[in-house]
Amino acid sequence: MSQPDSPVTREQAEDAVRTLLRWAGDDPTREGLLDTPKRVVKAYSDWFSGYSEDAEGFLRRTFEEVEGYDEMIILRDIAFESHCEHHMAPIIGRAHVGYLPTNKVVGISKLARVVEAFARRFQVQEKLTAQIAHCIDDVLKPRGVGVVIEAAHECMTTRGVHKRGVSMVTSQMLGSFRDDPSTRNEFLAFIDLRGRR
């Protein structure tokens, strides 16, 4: 992931927020807005904390004592918040992640941590989906990985085309999830996209 050449200071980021406030037609020196740049930068530090997270690192601790368990493992309904890289508007959704282990499994919370690490960046949903799947595939080297994401894009609901209730669905299947229709179908049946609404 390429980073900007020179680091931006917190003060510069706060100035940028003041500029936007002025540009929108308000007065950043009025009482209600005085602390807003500070708050916005703090909020952004949270929303974009993924840039400083090592997604692969979360998957390095694995467990082998699982009595030979070798069936599918799924973490479904992982709620996440991200931001679209086109409008910097929220993307609110759920991710479903499954894999077929080889001889080791990972702590289940780590799958959610991987989702968070990539979601807390500027994203398009396709890239987010692929990054999660490839990260799990690269580190765990399982027999297969499936990632399905359903999300609402606020750039489509609160502005632009103004379509509420629309969700975008993306999937990235790798290994046996891609090549073996029964594995793919088992995963899709477990996550039951429409049935659990």
Ligand SMILES: Nc1nc2c(ncn2[C@@H]2O[C@H](COP(=O)(O)OP(=O)(O)OP(=O)(O)O)[C@@H](O)[C@H]2O)c(=O)[nH]1
């Ligand atoms: N494929 C994809 N498109 C996205 C995602 N997030 C936002 N977009 C779309 O990115 C496109 C950007 O299109 P542009 O025409 O450059 O931007 P725009 O003029 O603001 O477009 P409108 O949203 O249609 O008003 C829009 O169609 C968005 O709906 C995403 O995660 N994946």
Ligand SMILES: [Zn+2]
């Ligand atoms: Zn957008």
